[in-house]
Amino acid sequence: QSTLTQPASVSGSPGQSIAISCTGTSSDVGGYNYVSWYQQYPGEAPKLIIYEVSDRPSGVSNRFSGSKSGNTASLTISGLQAEDEAIYYCSAYTSTSIPVIFGGGTKLTVL
Amino acid sequence: QVQLQESGPGLVKPSETLSLTCTVSGGSISPYYWTWIRQPPGKGPEWIGYFYSGGTTKYNPSLKSRVSISLDTSKNQFSLNLNSVTAADTAVYYCARDPRHWYFDLWGRGIQVSVSS
Numbered sequence: 001q002s003t004l005t006q007p008a009s010v011s012g013s014p015g016q017s018i019a020i021s022c023t024g025t026s027s028d029v030g031g032y033n034y035v036s037w038y039q040q041y042p043g044e045a046p047k048l049i050i051y052e053v054s055d056r057p058s059g060v061s062n063r064f065s066g067s068k069s070g071n072t073a074s075l076t077i078s079g080l081q082a083e084d085e086a087i088y089y090c091s092a093y094t095s096t097s098i099p100v101i102f103g104g105g106t107k108l109t110v111l
Numbered sequence: 112q113v114q115l116q117e118s119g120p121g122l123v124k125p126s127e128t129l130s131l132t133c134t135v136s137g138g139s140i141s142p143y144y145w146t147w148i149r150q151p152p153g154k155g156p157e158w159i160g161y162f163y164s165g166g167t168t169k170y171n172p173s174l175k176s177r178v179s180i181s182l183d184t185s186k187n188q189f190s191l192n193l194n195s196v197t198a199a200d201t202a203v204y205y206c207a208r209d210p211r212h213w214y215f216d217l218w219g220r221g222i223q224v225s226v227s228s
Contacts, residue, residue: 003155036214038156045205045218046156057216089155093213097172100158100213 004103011109017078020106022090030071034093037075039086085110113138115206115219129193133206144209145189149202196226
């Protein structure tokens with residue numbers, strides 16, 4: 001699999017919680033705990049917000065959390081804020097020849 | 112505070128070689144996997160490859176015959192060369208740091224590279 005599958009868009013109102021899914025296979029998401037999530041604002045570089053499925057780098061809000069079930073990983077954002085409006089990408093290690101693949105990205109709109 | 116900064120030409124002609132450099136400031140080159148990632152317009156990122164500070168390299172098989180990454184520890188820089196470029200290589204190119212496989216905790220601001228005559 002060359003890319004991971006993410007919904008093109010999700011939306012939520014301030015204060016709500018949303019989840020973004022990232023579906024792969026047993027050769028990537030399902031087989032290893034090397035799933036990471038990135039937040040990207042227009043014109044900026046991606047920023048790491050979750051690594052190794054559920055760990056948060058220092059300085060990242062605890063409103064961001066990650067999980068995995070089978071071949072699908074999820075990013076949950078609780079207490080939505082206007083500043084969360086961005087594109088979110090998942091990434092995973094894969095045992096195929098590429099070693100790292102990304103999802104196509106999910107645009108989060110805060111209503 | 113460690114920072115990464117890409118530099119190089121923003122326009123490359125078809126069939127020529129794309130050459131970019133990433134300068135690492137404020138921190139050590141070791142022991143990290145220094146990585147290049149690109150993002151075509153409107154698409155998700157694509158992993159290009161890395162140079163590990165211990166001396167090994169690994170590349171995306173789809174680019175393997177055209178790509179090389181090198182590391183200059185004396186200058187705290189690592190570089191990307193991609194030859195025989197086509198319009199499909201047009202993208203924003205990012206340098207990034209992978210601290211222990213397989214995630215990227217630090218990114219440069221990115222550099223737009225267009226392939227056009």
